[in-house]
Amino acid sequence: MRIPVIFSVMSAAVLTACVPLSTYYREGAAVSLVQRDTLNCEDKALKDAPVANQTRVTPPRYVPARRSCSSSGACHVTPGYYIPVQTYTIDTNQGLRKRVEAQCMADKGYAPVDIPACPDRIVKAAPPAVTSTLPALTPKSCVIKYKNGTYQIINKS
Secondary structure, eight states, X not given: OHHXXXXXXXXXXXXXXXXXXXXXXXXXXXXXXXXXXXXXXXXXXXHHSOOOEEEEEEOOEEEOOEEEEOTTSOEEEEOOEXXXXXXXXXXXXXXXXXXXXXXXXXXXXXXXXXXXXXXXXXXXXXXXXXXXBOOOOOTTEEEEXXXXXXXXXEEOO
8 A cells, every 4th residue: 555655755856857947037036036936926916816716517418228238139229328427626817817817926026937857868968956046048958857946057068
């Protein structure tokens, strides 16, 4: 039983390392300033477009009976059945909140970027470091993410 748990934790760690870094970016900005500005804009967006949960319901559906016959002529009928009502909740302001946040960050000079994860060969060759100031991005830029939430942006040559 422990093996599947360990495997799923390790799989999540491996998959996280392969995921690009999605962040707001302004060349030369301190990472701590980006984090502070992002938090302030998220807070503003939450105030301007608060969570507005609505419960929605899918109607029940009927799946009709099916008759299937083999080549020998033997037939089998699968009876029809209902798929019951399903309820779910959505936040109707989620999209607006994201737009308010993005506009707030744009007003501060940031642009959203996705920086791809560095290939293993670069991860192994790069001396461990943490990016504290955002460098100029190039088409060959990549990122190494660390477990503690920090990251290192590499400009491959």
